[in-house]
Amino acid sequence: MTTNKQVTQQLIKEATEMLENAYVPYSKFPVGASLITDDGIIYSGCNIENASYGLSNCAERTAIFKAVSEGKKSFKQLVVTGRTTGPISPCGACRQVMVEFCEPDMPVLLTNTNGDKYETTVKELLPGAFQSEDMV
Numbered sequence: 001m002t003t004n005k006q007v008t009q010q011l012i013k014e015a016t017e018m019l020e021n022a023y024v025p026y027s028k029f030p031v032g033a034s035l036i037t038d039d040g041i042i043y044s045g046c047n048i049e050n051a052s053y054g055l056s057n058c059a060e061r062t063a064i065f066k067a068v069s070e071g072k073k074s075f076k077q078l079v080v081t082g083r084t085t086g087p088i089s090p091c092g093a094c095r096q097v098m099v100e101f102c103e104p105d106m107p108v109l110l111t112n113t114n115g116d117k118y119e120t121t122v123k124e125l126l127p128g129a130f131q132s133e134d135m136v
């Protein structure tokens with residue numbers, strides 16, 4: 001049997017490995033994210049930058065889009081890591097994308113390579129989010 005703790009450890013490991021794949025010639029700030037589906041498949045991603053800076057994609061969105069593009073839309077947990085002094089903080093765009101694809105109470109673990117951790121949820125990260133239900 002795999003415990004929640006073991007799953008979290010695996011997500012942290014895979015998010016950390018993603019730091020090596022980050023394409024960050026501009027910021028030199030690698031970020032890794034790892035997401036597990038309800039059926040236990042892990043999708044991980046890194047940030048991918050562009051010379052046209054605004055086209056850069058964050059690690060969180062890379063992981064979520066990888067999963068969605070494989071037909072997955074039901075998720076259990078997301079882990080994000082970076083070389084920050086405290087736990088990393090996802091940008092507004094990623095918080096909005098989390099709201100689109102993850103349940104409000106889904107756990108999100110923000111961490112860093114020192115092992116600092118902040119456990120939160122999708123709804124705590126973006127209270128009052130704009131959602132499809134708002135378009136009546």
Ligand SMILES: O=c1ccn([C@H]2C[C@H](O)[C@@H](CO)O2)c(=O)[nH]1
Nearest residue numbers: 027029031047058059089090091
């Ligand atoms: O949670 C975060 C915060 C930042 N970045 C990326 C965007 C950009 O490539 C670099 C600097 O902002 O870090 C992420 O991928 N996730």
Ligand SMILES: [Zn+2]
Nearest residue numbers: 058090091094
């Ligand atoms: Zn982001």
